[in-house]
Amino acid sequence: MKIQFYISVILVFLLSCGPSEDAKYFRNLLEIKENTLKPSVDFPREKLYEIIEQIPSPLEVSNLIKESGANYNEYMLNDVGYADDYNNKYTQAVNLGVYGTDLGYINIYSKYAASMLYMSSVQDLASQLRIGQFFDFSTISRLAANSENIDSILYISTAGFDNMSSYLRKQERDDVSVLMIVGGWIEAIYIITQVTRRYPTPKLIERIGEQKILLDDLLLIISLYQHDNYFNRIFNDLNILQSNFENVEIEYVVGEREMIEVDGILVVQDKNESIVRLDDKTLNNITQTIQQIRTFLVETDV
């Protein structure tokens, strides 16, 4: 019986270590909640995050650009020097998404020095938004010393952003999640449209056109915060972009799928097909509108 008693005391003591951390967490949460923008209408959070999750990783676009044979172009990216000048929640969150996409592009091209600079900006902005704990900068710096570690750097940055998003969701900071995803998505489309101006390939053009699929849902989640001036500006800009995308046609051709087993893994070859059509005028309009939206997003005086 004595053993039971001592074990109980130890367990209760161990468990009591938790609440101090919890208290700190909840204090922090309360403070953040006061500054969190609420949606204007009731909208299921599950649905909101379903939309956020369906936005593709910017790494996909960067990978496609690299495969197209386009050269690395750092001048397209948002200047790391601006990071310190983003001094409100809106620009910090949006540009955290922007820098995240830039970082993915840099990492896909294995540019180590730039990767460190952008990672530093990402961490600065994330820290200001109180979500900086997900990037292990010292590990990344160590890995960057060896050119063979780019895969690990890519993984650590992706995992960092992933954990950051999960944390924001847990903290119910949905406005920040939406701004980050918008910033990251616009930057990805900005990069691909800029590259396409110089190296237009059917694959790149098609990838631009297929963004039409996401736009309605993206507008929906931004409209939830439209009562706020900053969100309202983005909503109006994306409405213009949506009107540009109206001229994009997406046709679906139905086919059978083939399945084979390769090395114990099931491989499915899709025979359905999507065909995206957009003319040069539509592409130019999209490129220009994206450029305008992106210019607003990376501005520091907002």
Place this chain on the structure above:
Amino acid sequence: MFKTYHKILFFIACLITIDGHGQCSSMKAKCVPDVSKYTLLKAYDIQLPKRKNRKMRPPTKRYSVMLSKGTRYRVTGCVNRSVSFKPMVFSLYDNFGLVTTSYNQNSNKHYPAFEFICNKSGIYYLTFYFVDGIIGCGAGSLAMRKTIK
């Protein structure tokens, strides 16, 4: 009376310990395919409650994701064996129905991963559930193959 108090304290402490600290921890980091061949795009923690009764479908986690034509995706599933002792079934759907799944009913085989060579850009859905609706603890990941073959 004092002995009863000890027993209750011990029982509560054990319960809290089991529930609070022995619970399902994140498996995402362990569910990443070879980074030299694949680029991780998304990772999901899968934590599911036990099915309430046998007549109900197993609790399922669903994620939506946009997949793009010309990309070879790999979906991997991992199970925390100390919590979940049965396999996890993960499947890919589009708006028309099932595209593929990790479980082959005909051969009764569970695959650790599947690859999908996408030819139709659009919104797809990844679902995860545990066989027989047991308590689920695991992870899933979506990655893309570095060179399209």
